[in-house]
Amino acid sequence: MKLAGNDILIQSLLKEGVEYIFGYPGGAALHIYDAIFNQKKLQHILVRHEQGATHAADGYARATGKPGVVLVTSGPGATNAITGIATAFMDSIPMVVISGQVAKHLIGTDAFQETDMIGISRPIVKHSFTVESAQKIPEIVKQAFHIATSGRPGPVVIDVPKDTTAPDKLFDFSYPSKVKIRSYNPPVNPKSSQIERAVEAILESEKPVIYAGGGAINSNASKELFLLNEILDFPVTNTLMGLGVYPATHERFLGMLGMHGTYQANMSMHNADLIIAIGARFDDRITNTPKLFAPNAKIIHLDVDYSSVSKIIEANIAVFGQVKNSLSEIIKLLNKKRDLVDNKKIKPWKEQISEWKDLHGLNHQMYLNESDNKSIMPQAVVQHTYNITNGRAFITSDVGQHQMFAAQYYHFDEPRKWINSGGLGTMGFGLPAAIGVKLAYPKEEVVCITGEGSIQMCIQELSTCTQYNLPIKIININNEALGMVKQWQDMIYGGRHSESTYQSSLPNFIELAESYGHVGIRIEKNSELKSGLEKAFSLKDKLVFVDVYVDPDEHVYPMLVAPNGSLKDMWLDKDNKT
Amino acid sequence: MIRRKLSIILENKPGALVRVVGLFHQRGYNIESLHVDPVIELKKYKYVEDNLNIKIAEGEVSHLKITTTVNDNLLRQILRQINKLIDVLMAEEIK
Numbered sequence: 001m002k003l004a005g006n007d008i009l010i011q012s013l014l015k016e017g018v019e020y021i022f023g024y025p026g027g028a029a030l031h032i033y034d035a036i037f038n039q040k041k042l043q044h045i046l047v048r049h050e051q052g053a054t055h056a057a058d059g060y061a062r063a064t065g066k067p068g069v070v071l072v073t074s075g076p077g078a079t080n081a082i083t084g085i086a087t088a089f090m091d092s093i094p095m096v097v098i099s100g101q102v103a104k105h106l107i108g109t110d111a112f113q114e115t116d117m118i119g120i121s122r123p124i125v126k127h128s129f130t131v132e133s134a135q136k137i138p139e140i141v142k143q144a145f146h147i148a149t150s151g152r153p154g155p156v157v158i159d160v161p162k163d164t165t166a167p168d169k170l171f172d173f174s175y176p177s178k179v180k181i182r183s184y185n186p187p188v189n190p191k192s193s194q195i196e197r198a199v200e201a202i203l204e205s206e207k208p209v210i211y212a213g214g215g216a217i218n219s220n221a222s223k224e225l226f227l228l229n230e231i232l233d234f235p236v237t238n239t240l241m242g243l244g245v246y247p248a249t250h251e252r253f254l255g256m257l258g259m260h261g262t263y264q265a266n267m268s269m270h271n272a273d274l275i276i277a278i279g280a281r282f283d284d285r286i287t288n289t290p291k292l293f294a295p296n297a298k299i300i301h302l303d304v305d306y307s308s309v310s311k312i313i314e315a316n317i318a319v320f321g322q323v324k325n326s327l328s329e330i331i332k333l334l335n336k337k338r339d340l341v342d343n344k345k346i347k348p349w350k351e352q353i354s355e356w357k358d359l360h361g362l363n364h365q366m367y368l369n370e371s372d373n374k375s376i377m378p379q380a381v382v383q384h385t386y387n388i389t390n391g392r393a394f395i396t397s398d399v400g401q402h403q404m405f406a407a408q409y410y411h412f413d414e415p416r417k418w419i420n421s422g423g424l425g426t427m428g429f430g431l432p433a434a435i436g437v438k439l440a441y442p443k444e445e446v447v448c449i450t451g452e453g454s455i456q457m458c459i460q461e462l463s464t465c466t467q468y469n470l471p472i473k474i475i476n477i478n479n480e481a482l483g484m485v486k487q488w489q490d491m492i493y494g495g496r497h498s499e500s501t502y503q504s505s506l507p508n509f510i511e512l513a514e515s516y517g518h519v520g521i522r523i524e525k526n527s528e529l530k531s532g533l534e535k536a537f538s539l540k541d542k543l544v545f546v547d548v549y550v551d552p553d554e555h556v557y558p559m560l561v562a563p564n565g566s567l568k569d570m571w572l573d574k575d576n577k578t
Numbered sequence: 579m580i581r582r583k584l585s586i587i588l589e590n591k592p593g594a595l596v597r598v599v600g601l602f603h604q605r606g607y608n609i610e611s612l613h614v615d616p617v618i619e620l621k622k623y624k625y626v627e628d629n630l631n632i633k634i635a636e637g638e639v640s641h642l643k644i645t646t647t648v649n650d651n652l653l654r655q656i657l658r659q660i661n662k663l664i665d666v667l668m669a670e671e672i673k
Contacts, residue, residue: 118593123604127664130593147664182632183589183667307658310651 003173005134006035006165009098012141014041015175018069020060020439021045022053026073027113028100031165033071045439045468048460050077052432054084055458058093059396059433062419064440065220067094067148074100075113078159079120083426085155086124090423091241092218094153096144097121101130103163117159126154131164138175146179151186152305153218186304190321195329197317198276198300202330203340205274205298207349208234211257214241214422215279215303216323221245222415224327225278231334233343235353237265239280241422244412249391254353255362258286259560260404263360263570263578266558268353270567272297279303279323282312283423292566302326360558360572362408370526375551378402378477380526382409384533385447385475393445394419394437398430398454401483404556406449428457434472435464445473445537452478452506452547462516465543473536474545476509479552487555491571513545523548579647581610583672586642586660587626590616594665598642601659607652611645626668639667 003011009032013021022045025033036044047053050072057068068088072081078099088095102111118128127147129140144156202208210232212225222245229236229252236246237257246253255262257269269275275297280286287293290312301308301315302323309318319326334341367380382405385393395410396419397403403420412418419437421429434448448455455476465472482500489497510520519542523532529548536544561569561577570578588594595614602609616637617623623641627634648656653671660669 119596122597122600128593181664182630184664305662307655307662311655 001173002170004035004165004167004170005137006031006167007038008134008137008171008173009141009160009165010035010039010042011173012138012175013069016141016145017066018042021069021071022047022056022060022436023071024050024053024073024077026075026077026100028074028102028162029071029077031162031167032098032100032160034167035165044071045435045464047432047464049458050080051084051428052435052458052461052464054081054095054097055087055426055429055432056436056461057095058084058088058429059419059436060440061088061093061095061436062433063394063416063437065416067096067145068436070095070097072097072099073113074102074117075115077113078115078117082120082124085121085157087421087424087426087429088155089124089126091214091421092153093155094148095155096148097155097157099157099159101159101161104161105163107161117157121157124155125157128157128159131158131160134164134169134171137164138173142176142179143181146181147184151184152215152308187306187320188322188325190319190326190329192329194317194319195326195333198319198330199333199337201274201298201300201317202232202276202334203337206345207271207273208232208276208346209254209268209272209274210234210236210246210276210278211239211269211280212236212242212245212278213239213280215281216242216245217279217415219279219304219322219324220415221279221324221327224324224331228327228331228334231331231338231341234276234346235268235350237261237269239283239286239422240407240420242280243407243418244415247413248411249413254357256407257567260408260556260558262362262408263558263572264353264356266560266567266570267356269294269297274298274300277301277303277315278327281308284312287312288560288562288565288567288569294567364409372525372527374526376523376526376529376548378405378479378550378554379409380529381475381477381533381548381550382406382449384530385449386410388533388537389445389447393417393447394434394441396420396430396433396437396446396448398450398457399425399427400451400454401479401487401554401556402449402451402454402477405477427454430454431458431472431474432461432464435461435468435470438470438472439468447473447475449475449477451483452476452480452509453482459512462513462518462543466517470543471539471541472543474543475533476545476547478509478547478549479554480506480549481552484556490555509545509547513543518543518545520545520547579649581645581647582653584644584646584657584660585670585672586644586666587617587623587639587668588642588663589665589667590638590640591665595640595642597663597665598660601663602644602646605656605659607646607648607656609644609646612642614640614642616640630667643672
């Protein structure tokens, strides 16, 4: 079959099973856009800003586990995509970004819309390619998808000079069936010696905690983690990125740990004699001061990335491989040693954890039935959303207080349901991410829990939702301020709210949503909260923007004391520290 | 802090070297000296072929030597980060 470069690119994407491509056209990408026009299988989603394209592809990838695909033009198209690429990189999300580039003979001449995309994106991609000729496209696409999805996943950029996709030069097209990159061999299966040492430490422990993160979700290891813990009966905590990998409503679940983690999760980690880290990377929001982290714990670290292990916290036992496979091997060996598993040994430890939970655990019913004399509490908004959606919705979020309240109060029982920018902390992520999720799962409830600060960073995507008829539910927890910034200013900067409020400049979100053809609901009283949310979710075929005015002074707690604090040092409310 | 010599074998193709050099800056490490040559004398590099179970052709890979000053923990982290780069075949310390 003879094809031009632009068709070769699209056919290669189809061979990879791509169903959606999120993008925005422009000069250097127009040959590729012409090839998209001439076929029906690959659906292009036209966003309103390239940042939206990357976040939508990212949301699609997080929800499905399949790589998200983005197409942007050169210059500003490429630079606008950068924030979304960095977001995916920090959270290890598989993504392939195709950027148009000026024709090869113009590179280096400061041509119109020329920018060094490979150079600009280098620190925030897993790898990148420049297409030198149309014949190379199939091999590059094959390699790009392989790199993006294997090992520790991540974004890959393919920079495509315009002349390599010219429609008037035809080449033989065949797509490679296999890929081998000799310098890239991520670990798959763990060494048996590592498994033996891990099991030995597990059997010895009296105060164990399982600490699972986003890597366990990337590796689809949720089932293995559950089965392992049916044997061990250990307490489990999840990172912000790991929520859902172990069922949140399970009695063994301690809640999230870290900066805004639960009291019992942080206390358990601090006092543990064994921490089993599964696809988690001891990020600074988890460890607090690394030198003071879990002073008596032995660390078993399961990870696919060599460079993540012993980076911040030294691991006593490192298990390299896909964590799904490593967990399976641990289960196999434990099954052989079943008579050595003594669940009674950890009983005092579990009683201790139970006491911690009773002492300062989150009260999940606290704000549900407040009177109209009081402001709506942001926690109640999440609690009602949880109840109305039966805990089964996909929740995307932006960044700030609303994100933490969502993480604390929406109990995720399944992986890939909680979609948020944990590593980079990108405001503006939630709405476009919800677009990607809703396209992947049109029949499922998709909710964007956001704030009035974050939503305005990609609010233009309301128009995309109109074009593709995407009935997402947006819940805007509106405290009329950049809440998390304000919280830090309250706690650390003597209440000086430097540039964290908008002085009555907020738009009327209801009219704004309506102008795009959506439905807007404003909620200002506690008595309207439940019914207002129920009404929003009853409008199945409409995007509903629910603007909820909440207590502007509420803070997120617990909160780790920093600097120089450990995991046991927490603010429990505005006046009390541990 | 001790001065270390690193030996890095990478694919000899455009953009490969800058990924390694860029990584030093991204991660906050300093480079004191740097030397790179395409590998011609294949006999000297049989250990790379044996280690990775591959065959190398003349001029196909480059040998990069970098001197840097770091402690033990950071050295391990640097080597793992360099080894993670897709175009790098091997990175190790020369004792």
